[in-house]
Amino acid sequence: MHAFDVLGDPVRRRILELLAGGEASAGDVTATVREEFGISQPAVSQHLRVLRDNGFAHVRAEGTRRLYSVDVTGLRAADAWVDQFRAFWEPRLDALATEVARGKRARRSGGA
Amino acid sequence: MHAFDVLGDPVRRRILELLAGGEASAGDVTATVREEFGISQPAVSQHLRVLRDNGFAHVRAEGTRRLYSVDVTGLRAADAWVDQFRAFWEPRLDALATEVARGKRARRSGGA
DNA sequence: GACTTATATAAGCGTCGGCTGACACAGTCG
DNA sequence: CGACTGTGTCAGCCGACGCTTATATAAGTC
Numbered sequence: 001m002h003a004f005d006v007l008g009d010p011v012r013r014r015i016l017e018l019l020a021g022g023e024a025s026a027g028d029v030t031a032t033v034r035e036e037f038g039i040s041q042p043a044v045s046q047h048l049r050v051l052r053d054n055g056f057a058h059v060r061a062e063g064t065r066r067l068y069s070v071d072v073t074g075l076r077a078a079d080a081w082v083d084q085f086r087a088f089w090e091p092r093l094d095a096l097a098t099e100v101a102r103g104k105r106a107r108r109s110g111g112a
Numbered sequence: 113m114h115a116f117d118v119l120g121d122p123v124r125r126r127i128l129e130l131l132a133g134g135e136a137s138a139g140d141v142t143a144t145v146r147e148e149f150g151i152s153q154p155a156v157s158q159h160l161r162v163l164r165d166n167g168f169a170h171v172r173a174e175g176t177r178r179l180y181s182v183d184v185t186g187l188r189a190a191d192a193w194v195d196q197f198r199a200f201w202e203p204r205l206d207a208l209a210t211e212v213a214r215g216k217r218a219r220r221s222g223g224a
Numbered sequence: 225g226a227c228t229t230a231t232a233t234a235a236g237c238g239t240c241g242g243c244t245g246a247c248a249c250a251g252t253c254g
Numbered sequence: 255c256g257a258c259t260g261t262g263t264c265a266g267c268c269g270a271c272g273c274t275t276a277t278a279t280a281a282g283t284c
Contacts, residue, residue, distance in 0.1 A: 008120040009272085013193070020197060026231060043273055045232055064230045064281045072201040075194060081125070082191045085132060089184040121242080138261060155243055157262055176251045176260050226284090233278070240271085248263075254256090 003078040006054045011037055012047050016056060016070065023060075023069040115190040118166045123149055124159050128168060128182065135172075135181040 006012055011033060018029055030044040048068060051057035055073030059066050118124055123145060130141055142156040160180060163169035167185030171178050 002120065002122065004116050004119040004125070005271095007116040007193075008114065010114070011272090013116070017196065020200075027229095030231090039272090040274060041230090042232080042234095042275085046272075049232080066231065070197065070200055072197070075197045076201055078190075079194045079198070081119075082187060082194065084129065085182065085184070085187045086191070088132075088182055089188055117241095123242090139259095142261090151242090152244060153261080154245080154263080158242075161262080173250095178261065227282105228284105229282075230280085231278100232280100234276085236274090236276105238271105238273085240269105242268090242270100244265105244267085246264085248261100250259100250261085252257100252259080254258100 001050065001054050003054070003056075003074050003081070006050060006056055006074060007078060009047065009050075011039065011044070012051060012056075015044075015047060015051060015068075016075075019057060019068055019070045023067050025062075025065045025067055027065065029068060113162070113166050115166070115186050115193070118162060118168055118186060119190060121159065121162075123151065123156070124163060124168075127156075127159060127163060127180075128187075131169060131180055131182045135179050137174075137177045137179055139177065141180060 007016075014033060014036065015029055018024055018032060026045065026048060029048065030041050033039065033044050033047075034041070048057065048059075048066075051068075051071075051074075052059055055071050055077070056075065058069045058071045060069070061067075119128075126145060126148065127141055130136055130144060138157065138160060141160065142153050145151065145156050145159075146153070160169065160171075160178075163180075163183075163186075164171055167183050167189070168187065170181045170183045172181070173179075
């Protein structure tokens with residue numbers, strides 16, 4: 001599953017935001033998400049699984065609880081992709097890229 | 113449609129990468145995408161529409177051709193969301209956030 | 225060991241997004 | 255004007271994903 005597919009779901013984004021506030025148990029996350037989205041405990045558990053399986057969340061067992069926290073792997077992957085385009089709105093990073101993107105290619109390869 | 117829903121599709125991501133190389137006509141994009149993904153012209157056109165409608169691509173007519181280019185609006189929105197988490201892997205940006213994330217909250221609100 | 229709590233898994237179902245094929249429409253060229 | 259090219263739209267189909275209910279598993283408590 002691609003990083004953006006994971007982030008495409010609003011529930012999963014919310015869960016990550018919750019985890020950004022610090023490690024939280026599955027129960028804590030479930031309580032909040034359940035209230036905000038009106039979905040069941042299994043639904044939340046399934047979302048947590050997706051986050052785990054795709055490098056967005058770490059888990060650690062503590063007794064019967066599962067403590068979740070942010071795993072940066074997935075987020076970095078998403079960030080790396082977006083990074084390809086950063087020069088478009090932060091031209092100082094690479095002014096040349098912007099110039100190229102502007103229309104150089106269009107001019108060369110058959111533009112007006 | 114949320115930015116990450118737009119980016120969740122591999123065809124749309126590819127189209128954006130193509131546009132990152134400079135303005136391109138719908139036909140040029142279609143030719144490449146068709147070859148790489150084996151989908152029809154209408155399929156590509158529909159993806160272009162999604163990109164347009166969600167602030168990921170600009171269009172400009174030139175005769176019968178439609179010239180597409182990157183619109184940063186959508187990309188910046190995606191970047192802004194990811195930015196919430198950047199401190200997790202670039203601690204220098206905000207060392208405090210990392211500390212908080214680590215377990216401070218867990219300790220306070222009922223951790224071990 | 226029986227009960228309860230915390231969490232995960234499984235099966236089934238509905239919905240939504242993407243694809244195709246058919247078509248519409250604009251512009252260009254003879 | 256009529257044919258052709260480039261592109262967009264529409265209707266319908268299909269598969270994937272997310273949800274629910276039911277159930278399994280594991281850990282605590284008495």
